[in-house]
């Protein structure tokens with residue numbers, strides 16, 4: 001399968017771009033969604049986490065108390081490693097399975113930390129790009145979140161110039177929505193061609 005890794009900073013437009021690929025019938029595998037699913041209520045992942053940290057890691061409704069977990073792993077390196085050694089293989093296996101199951105001719109793997117985590121295997125990297133000022137404006141307008149929180153998240157991600165160095169393709173999302181969709185449509189045609197050349 002020909003896989004295009006899609007990434008970009010918070011609020012850059014990854015969802016907007018993903019939805020356009022889906023509109024063309026392309027399967028988008030979302031790493032964030034899978035990361036939540038592998039620790040959802042009833043999952044093996046959540047059972048192991050509960051066995052390790054105790055039932056106080058659960059909220060009253062039986063779902064994972066992410067805030068409590070974050071507190072533990074930010075202050076305890078070995079607990080963080082334990083958690084990652086549990087969740088990363090589960091996430092990777094599920095991502096692989098969904099990519100294998102996708103009808104093609106190519107698949108998009110959307111992962112906010114595609115470049116930071118360094119363990120995704122993709123044929124091509126597509127970056128959705130937006131100046132930081134615009135990222136802050138759009139992300140805070142959408143989430144009703146305060147700017148300081150958004151700025152913190154941006155600071156924890158790769159700087160824009162670093163991210164762009166990894167790009168095979170770039171969607172410039174600073175313009176209108178129409179301009180963005182136009183770029184995605186052109187990329188879709190390009191990926192059909194590249195998948196055909198690579199796989200046949």
Ligand code: ATP
Nearest residue numbers: 009010011012013014015016138142173175176177
């Ligand atoms: P996150 O990383 O926070 O999940 P994202 O990268 O998925 O964000 P989107 O949710 O697609 O980003 O876009 C962020 C916000 O900006 C949304 O409210 C979206 O509707 C808006 N937006 C996306 N593209 C444009 C555009 N070209 N012009 C104006 N607004 C846009």
